[in-house]
Amino acid sequence: MNNLKSTISQVIEENLISTEWSEEVNTEVKDLNLNTNDHPRNDLTKVPFVTIDGADAKDFDDAVFCNLNDSGFLLNVAIADVAELVNEDSYLDKEAKKRGTSIYFPSKVIPMLPEKISNNLCSLVPDEIRNVLVSEINFSLDGSIRSYKFFQAKIMSHKRMTYSEVEEYIKNKNSNVSKKIKTSLDALNLLTKNLLVKRSQRKALEIEGNEPILSIDENGKVSSIDLPRRLYAHQMIEESMLAANVCAANFMHKHYKFGVYRVHEKPEELKLESLKSFFSLKGFSSQNKDTPLTLINKCLQFSSKNKLNKVLQTVVLQSLKRAEYSIKEIGHFGLQLDRYSHFTSPIRRYPDLMAHRLIKNIINKSNLDINKDKIEEICGEMSELERNAEKSSRQVVQQMICHHLKKYIGHEFSSTVTGITDFGLFAEIDNFYVSGLIHVADLPGDRYFYDKDANLLKGKRTGRVYRLGQDIKIKIMNVLPSERKITLIPC
Secondary structure (H helix, E strand, C coil), X not given: CCHHHHHHHXXXXXXXXXXXXXXXXXXXXXXXXXXXXXXXXXXECCCCCEEEECCCCCCCCEEEEEEEECCEEEEEEEEECHHHCCCCCCHHHHHHHHHCECEEECCEEECXXXXXXXXXXXXXXXXXEEEEEEEEEXXXXXXXXXXXXXXXXXXXXXXXXXXXXXXXXXXXXXXXXXHHHHHHHHHHHXXXXXXXXXXXXXXXXXXXXXXXXXXXXXXXXXXXXXXXCCCHHHHHHHHHHHHHHHHHHHHHHHHHCCCCEEEECCCCHHHHHHHHHHXXXXXXXXXXXXXXXXXXXXXHHHHHCCCCHHHHHHXXXXXXXCCEEECCCCCECCCCECCCECCCCCCCEHHHHHHHHHHHXXXXXXXXXXXXXXXXXXXXXXXXXXXXXXXXXXXXXXXXXXXXXXXXXXXEEEEEXXXXXXXXXXXXXCCCCCEEEXXXXXXXXXXXXXXXXXXXXXXXXXXCEEECCCEEEEEEEEEEHHHCEEEEEEC
16 A cells, blocks of 8 residues: 555545646646746846755746845845736636645645646746746845845746755855856855844744655655755755845835735743743743843753753744734744745745735736735635645654554654643654654553643652653554554553
C-alpha cells in the first residue's frame, strides 16, 4: 500500500479540500495566452534578474535584481503578474478564492491555480519573457527605505538559482554565473546585512521553524525525517520580499487609506502572565516594567541558551496570536512593523492577488472606488483557509511519521515532555518530531494529579513530578496512523 497516497486522500476528504477543476475553469484556462504587450510595460528583459528558490520548486513567482552605487542600493523585486491573466469574478478567480492558498504536502502540491498558470504562463522561468509587477525600492547605504515605486514590466529571468547555489557563491565566490549576476548578488548580500541590522534594531521576533521535512521513497514511505536547514541565502530573499511587502502596504494605504494587510496583534495580558510564570520555573527572571515585546524577546534569548530550546520556543509561540489578513491597520507585532502586506506570492496566495489588483488599479488609474466591507470579508475567509491548509499539511506529516513508527512498536527511545494534561503527558520522541500520549494511569508507582497553575503532574504519595521539558525514556506500545495517535509508556 502507498502510505502517502492514502494519507493525502484521507486528509483531503477530512478537510473538504478542492482538488479538481470544473469544466468552466478548464475552458477559461485553455483559452489563456501570454501577451507581453497588453499594457505599456517597462522592458527590463536585459536586466539580469534571477530567481532564487528551493531545489524542488516548480513555480517561480519572484525574481530579484540589486544595484549598489555611491548613494545607496536600488532593489527591484519582480513578481509574476497573475492579475493580468486571472480576471476578477471569472470562474478561475472564484475557484482560486475558494481555495485561498496552495497546500503543500510531502512530494505533492494542491495548487491554488492550474499548472498552466502557476508552472508556465506566470512562472518566471529562465530565458522566457514574462509579465511582472515590479516593486522598485531605493535604499540609503544603511538599508533605510528612501523611496519606492510600483510599475508593470516585462522581464526575462537570466538564471534559476537555488538557495544552496547562492549560499556557495556568497561563501566562496564560486559560481558559473555571469559577471552582471555576480555584481547583483554582491549588492544584495551587502543590502541584506544592513536590513538584518535594521531588523535587530526594531527587535523583530526571531523564532526558529521546527516543522519536520519528510523524504518519501518511490513506494510512498518515509525514508528520512529532518528539520529544515536555514541558510543565509534564505534571509537574502526573505528580507527582499519583506521590503517589497512593506512598500505594497504603504502604497495601498497612501491611495486607499486601507489595504490588504497581513496583521499580527500583540499577545493578550493573560497569555503573557502565563508565559512569565512558566519561564520562571525554568530559572528565568523578568521585570514588571517589561513591555510585551521585551518580555517575549527575553524569553527567546533565554530559550536559545537552554537545552530545552525547542520546548521553550513552542511555549512562546503558544502565547502569541496568529497572524491574519485584514484591512484594519493593526500592524505586525512579530515583525515590529506599522504596516505589512503579502504581495510577493500571487501564484499561491489569494490575498497577494488581491493586493496586486489594488496596486494595478492605482497604476492604471482605474477604479479606486473599492468595496472595503467586501474586501474585509474576503480577508477573514482567507485567514480561515490558511489555517485549514496549515492544519492539513501538518496532519499529513504526522500521519506519515506514524506509519513510519509502526515498525518500532516495542522499541525504547528517549523523549521530551511537550504537553501536560489531567489525563497524561505528551512526549516528543527524539529524532521523529512527533508526540505520543503517556496515559496518567501508566505512570509508575503512584497516583498522579494535575497541578494546573504549575502545569505539572505530581504523585500524591511520592511527590514525584513530571513537567514540561523533562527528559523521559519511553517505549512505543501502539500506533494508529489513520487517527494520528501514538501510545507510549515510560520505561
